[in-house]
Amino acid sequence: MYSNTEWTNNEASRTKLWLSQQGYIDDPFVKNFCQNPMKRAPEINRGYFARVYSITHSVKRFCLKDGANCQIVNIGSGFDTLFWRLIKNSDIQFNRYVDIDTNEVIDYKIRTILKNEELLQFCGKVEKSSPSQFISERYNAIALDATKAMQLVRQLLQECRINKTDPIIFIFECVLLYWPEESTTNLIYTLNKTFTNCNFVIFDLVNTKDKFSDLMQQSLVEQQTPLLGANSFRTIDDWQTKLSKMKCSHVHAWIMNDVYYKLIQQNERERIEKIEFFDEIELMLQLFNHYCLVMASNYSNFDW
Ligand SMILES: C[S@@+](CC[C@H](N)C(=O)[O-])C[C@H]1O[C@@H](n2cnc3c(N)ncnc32)[C@H](O)[C@@H]1O
Numbered sequence: 001m002y003s004n005t006e007w008t009n010n011e012a013s014r015t016k017l018w019l020s021q022q023g024y025i026d027d028p029f030v031k032n033f034c035q036n037p038m039k040r041a042p043e044i045n046r047g048y049f050a051r052v053y054s055i056t057h058s059v060k061r062f063c064l065k066d067g068a069n070c071q072i073v074n075i076g077s078g079f080d081t082l083f084w085r086l087i088k089n090s091d092i093q094f095n096r097y098v099d100i101d102t103n104e105v106i107d108y109k110i111r112t113i114l115k116n117e118e119l120l121q122f123c124g125k126v127e128k129s130s131p132s133q134f135i136s137e138r139y140n141a142i143a144l145d146a147t148k149a150m151q152l153v154r155q156l157l158q159e160c161r162i163n164k165t166d167p168i169i170f171i172f173e174c175v176l177l178y179w180p181e182e183s184t185t186n187l188i189y190t191l192n193k194t195f196t197n198c199n200f201v202i203f204d205l206v207n208t209k210d211k212f213s214d215l216m217q218q219s220l221v222e223q224q225t226p227l228l229g230a231n232s233f234r235t236i237d238d239w240q241t242k243l244s245k246m247k248c249s250h251v252h253a254w255i256m257n258d259v260y261y262k263l264i265q266q267n268e269r270e271r272i273e274k275i276e277f278f279d280e281i282e283l284m285l286q287l288f289n290h291y292c293l294v295m296a297s298n299y300s301n302f303d304w
Pocket of ligand 1 (some may be wrong): 101178
């Protein structure tokens with residue numbers, strides 16, 4: 001039985017499983033965490049492709065730029081497999097990796113890792129394992145309500161041996177939209193104050209004040225998953241100005257249309273566009289106009 005936001009992880013993982021089976025994304029690990037692929041409409045598949053591509057690409061660029069000491073923390077990670085996808089890639093180096101999610105999600109993730117030789121072997125020596133905590137040489141998973149900023153910081157520093165001064169990136173992939181604005185502001189501000197070289201990559205909602213967005217929000221209210229963050233960052237300018245106020249000195253925010261047509265490599269875009277026949281480009285542009293990618297840092301510019 002899933003709680004209100006946990007089912008959103010179920011849906012995301014099942015969609016990512018389908019995308020990996022169709023060749024949209026290269027994720028040989030997702031099948032270990034969920035077995036029931038979800039086929040979505042082509043515009044949604046392209047949106048998910050752009051979401052996975054842009055988060056993965058941003059984290060890889062961060063690792064390449066900041067080197068072997070860098071640290072990665074995925075907040076509301078769900079069953080995402082980024083740790084295994086990165087570690088399999090010999091060009092990418094990083095020091096610590098932490099997944100954070102709720103009890104139920106983390107418990108299932110840990111049980112799956114412990115049962116699977118391939119997943120386990122990439123984690124290195126296991127130091128601690130319980131339903132709410134997995135600490136190993138290279139990979140950590142912690143069950144925690146991430147809106148509790150001080151508790152999160154304490155666990156990262158004490159249990160996961162995250163270093164305050166080494167470069168760190170926090171991933172928020174479709175998570176902040178479920179939080180009230182105060183929780184987001186408090187967490188980002190606290191992380192920026194605690195970590196000297198702190199970066200954020202965020203995939204979230206934008207342009208939330210139109211009919212399309214109202215309909216989307218209404219259907220989620222009906223599924224008991226209200227988008228509490230929808231009114232916080234209504235425009236791309238809101239993302240820019242509000243993150244700057246949370247002590248991010250470098251902020252870049254892109255509407256997904258720009259991510260898709262300007263940031264993603266043309267050959268990758270052309271490759272995935274051959275996977276499914278689709279000619280309702282207007283519909284896709286309308287959908288993409290409601291999502292954004294935000295990169296922010298308290299010390300340096302991102303290099304896409
Ligand atoms: C839409 S899913 C996204 C999962 C993953 N980031 C992805 O994109 O595949 C949202 C995830 O955020 C988690 N989440 C929401 N609020 C949270 C909180 N306060 N603390 C920890 N995890 C949270 C949910 O349990 C769920 O796994």
